[in-house]
Amino acid sequence: MDIKRSALTSSHWGAGIVETDGSRITAVHPYPADPAPNRINENIPGALYSDSRIRRPAVRASWLEHGPLAKAGTRGRDPFVNVSWDQALDLIAGEVQRIRENHGNASIFAGSYGWSSAGRVHHAQSLLKRFLNTQGGFVRSEGNYSYNAALVLMPYISGSYRLSIIDSTRWSVVERHSELVVAFGGLAERNTAVCDGGVTFHRIPDAVQACADAGVRFINVSPLRTDMSARVQSQWLAPKPGSDTALMMGLAYVLLEEGLHDPAFLARYTVGFEQVAASLRGHGPDRIAKTPDWAAAQSGIPAGQIIALAREMASKRTMITVAAGLQRADFGEQPLWMCVTLAAMLGQIGLPGGGYVIGAAVNGNIGTKERLFGTGTMRQLHNPVSTFLPVAMISEMLLHPGEDYTYDGAKMQFPDARMVWWAGGNPFHHHQDLARLHTAFQTPETVIVNEISWTAAARHADIVLPVAAAQERVDFGAGKSDDTLVPMPAHASPPFEARLEYDIYADLAERLGNRDAFTEGRTAEQWAEALWEVTRGFSKRAGVDLPDFETFMTGDAIAVPDPSPEQVYLADFRADPDANPLPTPSGRLELFSETIAGYGLPDCPGQATWLPPRDDPAEQGPLFLISGQPKTRLHSQLDDGAYSRSYKIKDREPVLIHPRDAAARGIADGDVVELHNARGRCLAGAVITEDVRPGCLFLWTGAWYDPDFSQSPPLDRHGNPNSLTHDRRTSSLSQSPASHSVRLDVRKWDGALPAVEAFSPPPFKR
Ligand SMILES: Nc1nc2c(c(=O)[nH]1)N[C@H]1C(S)=C(S)[C@@H](COP(=O)(O)OP(=O)(O)OC[C@H]3O[C@@H](n4cnc5c(=O)[nH]c(N)nc54)[C@H](O)[C@@H]3O)O[C@H]1N2
Numbered sequence: 001m002d003i004k005r006s007a008l009t010s011s012h013w014g015a016g017i018v019e020t021d022g023s024r025i026t027a028v029h030p031y032p033a034d035p036a037p038n039r040i041n042e043n044i045p046g047a048l049y050s051d052s053r054i055r056r057p058a059v060r061a062s063w064l065e066h067g068p069l070a071k072a073g074t075r076g077r078d079p080f081v082n083v084s085w086d087q088a089l090d091l092i093a094g095e096v097q098r099i100r101e102n103h104g105n106a107s108i109f110a111g112s113y114g115w116s117s118a119g120r121v122h123h124a125q126s127l128l129k130r131f132l133n134t135q136g137g138f139v140r141s142e143g144n145y146s147y148n149a150a151l152v153l154m155p156y157i158s159g160s161y162r163l164s165i166i167d168s169t170r171w172s173v174v175e176r177h178s179e180l181v182v183a184f185g186g187l188a189e190r191n192t193a194v195c196d197g198g199v200t201f202h203r204i205p206d207a208v209q210a211c212a213d214a215g216v217r218f219i220n221v222s223p224l225r226t227d228m229s230a231r232v233q234s235q236w237l238a239p240k241p242g243s244d245t246a247l248m249m250g251l252a253y254v255l256l257e258e259g260l261h262d263p264a265f266l267a268r269y270t271v272g273f274e275q276v277a278a279s280l281r282g283h284g285p286d287r288i289a290k291t292p293d294w295a296a297a298q299s300g301i302p303a304g305q306i307i308a309l310a311r312e313m314a315s316k317r318t319m320i321t322v323a324a325g326l327q328r329a330d331f332g333e334q335p336l337w338m339c340v341t342l343a344a345m346l347g348q349i350g351l352p353g354g355g356y357v358i359g360a361a362v363n364g365n366i367g368t369k370e371r372l373f374g375t376g377t378m379r380q381l382h383n384p385v386s387t388f389l390p391v392a393m394i395s396e397m398l399l400h401p402g403e404d405y406t407y408d409g410a411k412m413q414f415p416d417a418r419m420v421w422w423a424g425g426n427p428f429h430h431h432q433d434l435a436r437l438h439t440a441f442q443t444p445e446t447v448i449v450n451e452i453s454w455t456a457a458a459r460h461a462d463i464v465l466p467v468a469a470a471q472e473r474v475d476f477g478a479g480k481s482d483d484t485l486v487p488m489p490a491h492a493s494p495p496f497e498a499r500l501e502y503d504i505y506a507d508l509a510e511r512l513g514n515r516d517a518f519t520e521g522r523t524a525e526q527w528a529e530a531l532w533e534v535t536r537g538f539s540k541r542a543g544v545d546l547p548d549f550e551t552f553m554t555g556d557a558i559a560v561p562d563p564s565p566e567q568v569y570l571a572d573f574r575a576d577p578d579a580n581p582l583p584t585p586s587g588r589l590e591l592f593s594e595t596i597a598g599y600g601l602p603d604c605p606g607q608a609t610w611l612p613p614r615d616d617p618a619e620q621g622p623l624f625l626i627s628g629q630p631k632t633r634l635h636s637q638l639d640d641g642a643y644s645r646s647y648k649i650k651d652r653e654p655v656l657i658h659p660r661d662a663a664a665r666g667i668a669d670g671d672v673v674e675l676h677n678a679r680g681r682c683l684a685g686a687v688i689t690e691d692v693r694p695g696c697l698f699l700w701t702g703a704w705y706d707p708d709f710s711q712s713p714p715l716d717r718h719g720n721p722n723s724l725t726h727d728r729r730t731s732s733l734s735q736s737p738a739s740h741s742v743r744l745d746v747r748k749w750d751g752a753l754p755a756v757e758a759f760s761p762p763p764f765k766r
Pocket residue numbers: 113114115116117122123124145146147328422423424425426427429430431450451452453455467468469470501627628629634635636637638701721722725739740
């Protein structure tokens with residue numbers, strides 16, 4: 001089909017207007033109707049044609065020379081050789097066949113976690129899984145790095161976490177009804193730039209501003225001042241990282257002792273308050289009374305402020321929000337459970353403007369809009385392999401095949417992964433303790449990575465397939481919770497030898513004898529049209545008329561109305577808990593869970609429990625490290641683009657340091673510093689600022705990992721926080737990543753400054 005195309009494209013961080021010179025993309029401008037566009041799209045042209053773009057299929061030289069069983073050389077350090085597409089696909093087809101015949105499909109791990117790019121057709125993970133399901137299946141992963149503790153824990157307490165964020169109270173309701181918003185982890189505006197699948201209209205900044213204009217008072221409880229927009233007049237309380245559970249317990253203690261809690265609400269809508277009250281008063285298993293003085297000692301927030309805040313929360317219509325970042329930490333289940341407990345004690349859950357939101361600001365749609373109808377998606381087909389891996393256990397799995405572990409109350413066993421295939425994610429960005437992951441990645445026989453760019457993950461592969469980027473294929477955008485449908489024509493051809501992943505799998509399936517099982521006789525463009533027709537069918541049932549494919553692809557984005565603009569979370573449950581019980585064993589909010597207590601897990605007992613972060617400062621260093629999401633990119637994506645690079649300091653990722661901590665170490669603004677602990681080291685560029693709590697460093701996540709493996713521990717020259725994080729999980733209940741719980745120290749870097757090599761291709765053998 002030859003269509004006159006729209007200039008639009010979609011991405012997880014916003015729509016854009018694409019400019020080309022006829023063959024290459026030269027600029028991506030903000031979507032004009034977006035009320036709060038960001039600048040991430042500015043990275044695209046530079047990144048697409050940079051030195052780091054993968055040009056041709058490549059194979060690790062020692063793997064090619066000695067074969068997969070020799071395990072020769074070192075992944076992540078070895079040189080590559082370029083091969084033809086035919087040779088690369090022959091090698092992969094041969095490996096799929098060899099591994100499934102000799103070891104079975106449960107030895108193929110293709111969890112392939114990651115965000116890849118927007119678009120319904122070319123979703124990287126779905127295409128890989130669809131292909132492997134036509135070949136007998138694979139081991140998948142379960143959960144995500146974003147809010148895994150919530151995904152696993154919340155069903156025990158209140159019900160599905162995913163549904164709870166869809167059902168969260170609208171900001172327009174907060175504007176009209178709330179008096180106070182207490183935001184644990186803040187409401188970082190930079191994070192609301194992003195929503196998985198796309199967010200065309202960034203509505204949260206204006207929505208929060210409207211609340212402030214209406215007189216709602218905001219309290220930012222976070223180690224970072226800028227976690228609340230500067231335009232919103234707010235109070236800043238900066239607790240020690242990882243201490244929120246204790247702080248909330250101190251607040252709860254004041255409510256209880258001063259009789260400010262709501263016994264009628266607790267009796268009708270919850271179970272387990274007796275255990276909570278006993279624990280607050282010092283009659284729980286830890287024998288500690290959670291007094292304001294005790295909470296002050298844990299959190300660093302003075303007792304007087306804790307008492308005053310508890311009284312204010314009880315006297316006002318109060319919304320409590322918790323950032324997802326709080327649960328990406330040691331025992332990350334606990335602040336979630338304690339948030340529900342605290343909100344239940346206030347008794348405002350289900351009232352307009354009261355209650356709680358867990359994961360507020362985790363994406364750009366929460367509390368603003370929901371999708372009226374579903375969209376067509378590429379079906380992944382049936383996976384005959386039932387084995388799965390909790391997503392953050394990748395190193396454990398590779399280092400301990402066959403070993404037992406527990407997850408969600410069940411006993412599980414790691415599979416024996418001999419092939420690892422990643423498409424659309426960057427484990428050497430997203431996983432913790434990257435030196436350990438590097439070791440773990442030496443164990444498989446074959447590693448395949450499909451990538452746009454020479455990321456650290458691609459460098460750890462045996463076979464690297466260069467793939468087309470979102471702007472180089474025909475697709476359409478329709479985020480899971482975005483209310484906008486966006487045409488995504490191909491604005492330029494994939495440069496060099498990069499190909500559509502769809503075509504790669506079709507050719508592989510052909511080699512393995514079942515091309516049609518993958519393609520069902522369609523080209524990728526025919527799939528785009530077919531999925532659009534499925535979407536049109538859904539829309540019709542919801543009373544919305546969408547245009548035909550060609551009209552859509554040549555036109556503007558289409559916005560769809562919000563199905564429930566007056567949404568109040570748990571209003572139905574509050575109105576009639578017998579008719580609308582929660583999907584928990586008791587049908588109520590479970591402040592104590594018999595089920596979880598029955599698992600007998602010391603790291604996640606049956607009620608919200610104070611468990612201090614695990615890193616020992618004597619061993620790792622006195623400072624805390626937070627590694628939040630970056631304003632200038634999505635995770636590690638487009639770090640090689642101009643906007644992301646414009647924030648680097650002497651080519652290093654910026655790290656925020658409080659003036660007191662900097663002065664004590666002789667560090668000046670703009671210095672290159674070395675962050676170090678017993679696990680690892682990295683360089684970064686010092687930004688001295690009072691926006692961060694004393695004793696706490698803040699390093700944006702996502703700088704491309706640039707290890708110098710000739711040093712031990714390897715020196716990351718660029719500033720990736722996961723060179724310093726531990727990869728223990730939150731708890732044995734949810735096995736979630738805990739990247740925000742790190743101790744370390746920092747010093748001025750006095751040595752010769754090594755060049756950052758992450759943006760250059762790896763070495764090639766000729
Ligand atoms: N220290 C620390 N670590 C963290 C976090 C933190 O807060 N602190 N946050 C965590 C969180 S919340 C998340 S969600 C993860 C994110 O982890 P990831 O989602 O793995 O990170 P991305 O950088 O988005 O990686 C996506 C990769 O897909 C590639 N890609 C894009 N489009 C395509 C495509 O169409 N096909 C293919 N094959 N590839 C494509 C990009 O080039 C990029 O390398 O990181 C986690 N890691």
